[in-house]
Amino acid sequence: MSGTAYRSLFGLVFLAGLTFGIFTASAFSWNVPDDTNVNSRYTVERIDLSGVPESKLSTRLRKELQQRVGQKFSPEAFAQLAGRIRDELKVRLVAPRLLRGSSSEQIRVVLEVSGRRIDVIGSPSRLAYQSRQGLTADVRAGVKGGYVGFVSDGDQLMERFTGLKAGYARSFFDGRVRPGFHFQSLRSQFHASTLAMRDEPYRGYQIYQPDVIFTPWRGADREEVTISVGLRLQRFTTPSPGVNREASHALVNTLRYQRVWGEESTGESTVHAEYALRAGLAGLASDYRFTRHEVQAGLDWSRGRHDVRLAVQGGGVSGDAPLYDRFAYGNTTTLRGWSKFELAPLGATRAVASTIEYGTRLRRKLMLAAFVDSGSVWNQNSRGAVRNSSGLGVRTKDGFYFYVAVPFRSGTVEPVFITGAYF
Amino acid sequence: MTRRMLLAHTAAPIARAMAPELLRVWWDDQTLRVQVPYLHFLDGKSLERLHSGAALVFSLQLSLSSDRFTTVVRRSVDRYVVSFDLWEERFAITGLGGAKTQATNLSRDAAERWVVDHAALSVSGVAEDKPLWLRMDLRADDPKESAGLALDPGVTLARLIEWFGRPQRGVDNRWALEKGPFRLTDLKR
Numbered sequence: 001m002s003g004t005a006y007r008s009l010f011g012l013v014f015l016a017g018l019t020f021g022i023f024t025a026s027a028f029s030w031n032v033p034d035d036t037n038v039n040s041r042y043t044v045e046r047i048d049l050s051g052v053p054e055s056k057l058s059t060r061l062r063k064e065l066q067q068r069v070g071q072k073f074s075p076e077a078f079a080q081l082a083g084r085i086r087d088e089l090k091v092r093l094v095a096p097r098l099l100r101g102s103s104s105e106q107i108r109v110v111l112e113v114s115g116r117r118i119d120v121i122g123s124p125s126r127l128a129y130q131s132r133q134g135l136t137a138d139v140r141a142g143v144k145g146g147y148v149g150f151v152s153d154g155d156q157l158m159e160r161f162t163g164l165k166a167g168y169a170r171s172f173f174d175g176r177v178r179p180g181f182h183f184q185s186l187r188s189q190f191h192a193s194t195l196a197m198r199d200e201p202y203r204g205y206q207i208y209q210p211d212v213i214f215t216p217w218r219g220a221d222r223e224e225v226t227i228s229v230g231l232r233l234q235r236f237t238t239p240s241p242g243v244n245r246e247a248s249h250a251l252v253n254t255l256r257y258q259r260v261w262g263e264e265s266t267g268e269s270t271v272h273a274e275y276a277l278r279a280g281l282a283g284l285a286s287d288y289r290f291t292r293h294e295v296q297a298g299l300d301w302s303r304g305r306h307d308v309r310l311a312v313q314g315g316g317v318s319g320d321a322p323l324y325d326r327f328a329y330g331n332t333t334t335l336r337g338w339s340k341f342e343l344a345p346l347g348a349t350r351a352v353a354s355t356i357e358y359g360t361r362l363r364r365k366l367m368l369a370a371f372v373d374s375g376s377v378w379n380q381n382s383r384g385a386v387r388n389s390s391g392l393g394v395r396t397k398d399g400f401y402f403y404v405a406v407p408f409r410s411g412t413v414e415p416v417f418i419t420g421a422y423f
Numbered sequence: 424m425t426r427r428m429l430l431a432h433t434a435a436p437i438a439r440a441m442a443p444e445l446l447r448v449w450w451d452d453q454t455l456r457v458q459v460p461y462l463h464f465l466d467g468k469s470l471e472r473l474h475s476g477a478a479l480v481f482s483l484q485l486s487l488s489s490d491r492f493t494t495v496v497r498r499s500v501d502r503y504v505v506s507f508d509l510w511e512e513r514f515a516i517t518g519l520g521g522a523k524t525q526a527t528n529l530s531r532d533a534a535e536r537w538v539v540d541h542a543a544l545s546v547s548g549v550a551e552d553k554p555l556w557l558r559m560d561l562r563a564d565d566p567k568e569s570a571g572l573a574l575d576p577g578v579t580l581a582r583l584i585e586w587f588g589r590p591q592r593g594v595d596n597r598w599a600l601e602k603g604p605f606r607l608t609d610l611k612r
Contacts, residue, residue: 038515
């Protein structure tokens with residue numbers, strides 16, 4: 001696909017997100033018409049919030065609630081207000097409940113707030129250790145939309161990158177539009193197997209990334225679609241400064257969907273899917289021109305003691321992409337037990353991986369888990385071998401995990417230890 | 424055959440014969456109508472929601488088959504919004520669709536009867552002497568959970584039938600009753 005085509009695609013996604021966001025935010029209402037609820041003939045005597053203090057609401061929303069006092073009860077208006085409170089407090093559910101007022105013809109409205117909403121965008125801090133890759137730490141602290149963090153990650157990419165990151169994002173329209181700006185300054189350290197095949201491509205880089213996250217659709221419960229559009233301005237520090245290949249600017253777009261339904265006692269399911277597109281375009285004054293597609297999808301199901309996870313992901317890179325944008329499968333999350341340096345020391349331009357994991361509860365939060373991973377990484381114009389691995393371990397609901405993974409290969413059994421925690 | 428099995432085989436038809444008729448069917452002027460005297464759907468979670476001032480959508484589907492539901496020869500879907508008056512402690516119902524019907528000041532039993540009594544299925548053209556099977560599906564939905572389908576006045580019958588087949592979220596109430604085989608000529612008119 002050419003650069004022009006990608007610009008068109010970018011524009012299309014942007015406009016679709018914006019239009020759908022505005023449309024769904026204001027006009028898409030399926031509440032019961034007022035005249036079908038017999039209680040709409042009564043006057044609202046007072047409105048109470050249950051589950052959170054009223055001071056948590058914005059002044060504007062508090063004022064709008066107060067304006068409803070003394071008026072006839074409108075189910076439609078209260079359903080819309082409940083939706084706005086849900087968005088503002090980032091909670092799962094706000095359910096209006098009606099009670100009799102102090103005198104006949106009057107009613108009290110109690111808005112019952114419950115549950116926390118799952119954040120499908122936020123990436124938590126994490127620690128991870130893989131016996132072949134070493135330690136990974138990605139720790140961040142944030143206040144009111146701003147954050148700073150330290151990272152030393154030998155897991156995600158073909159290199160270990162170490163440094164600082166910071167950013168700021170602010171929500172508008174009840175969190176449906178969230179512009180942000182992110183900065184990273186990192187040093188790169190390449191593995192010996194990578195350096196055996198090519199010269200050191202770069203020594204580090206800075207990334208400046210403005211982006212906007214739209215939430216065009218939020219379901220009644222725990223369902224959300226987000227579209228993220230941004231521009232990654234990346235500048236490498238090369239071994240020979242100023243010579244060439246310093247800039248890798250790209251459009252970065254992601255479409256995400258997540259839905260959670262049910263409760264754990266009766267069976268809770270989570271479906272999530274993500275499509276990410278990165279495009280290094282000539283028009284961005286980038287020294288690299290490439291496109292990178294990656295798709296991820298998964299299903300988590302848990303009921304009582306049992307927990308099943310299915311996940312599949314894969315993608316392709318075309319054009320001239322820096323090492324940073326090539327696939328590094330064979331880490332703590334994909335093809336566990338295999339080493340990415342063994343599978344593709346320079347990263348891969350094609351990758352696919354899947355996971356099936358079953359867990360059974362040993363104690364209240366502790367689970368015994370077993371998994372089978374399959375997948376392949378390869379480069380354009382070559383064929384990749386299918387790799388399989390399996391493992392056994394424990395994990396907790398708090399985010400801790402410990403696995404012993406064994407890659408399926410003829411002759412030798414080489415267990416790999418993987419442990420870590422999200423927090 | 425053991426004594427217990429013999430008893431079971433003998434007792435089952437007797438129990439069936441003595442069991443109350445859950446789905447009563449009658450017809451009038453080429454229209455099939457039903458009664459469900461033992462079904463109380465304004466109960467449990469639905470009733471709790473109604474007592475909290477919520478309005479719920481009840482959808483009732485009647486399906487008529489001549490081959491034990493391998494194929495359906497006639498089908499109808501009716502939708503009603505039910506709410507509960509907090510001060511009067513009586514139910515109110517609004518029918519959705521073409522002619523907007525309404526009823527207020529109903530007791531719980533009367534409200535349940537009203538919903539079922541208003542369901543009708545045309546049987547014009549259906550052979551009167553052939554065996555038939557009738558199925559009644561009733562579901563209660565939170566309007567938001569049904570993605571607006573339950574309330575959409577312009578929704579097609581095909582979409583409603585497809586929606587009946589989907590799993591439910593929110594208010595978890597669904598009932599199905601069947602009757603058959605019967606012949607139209609044998610039914611009370």
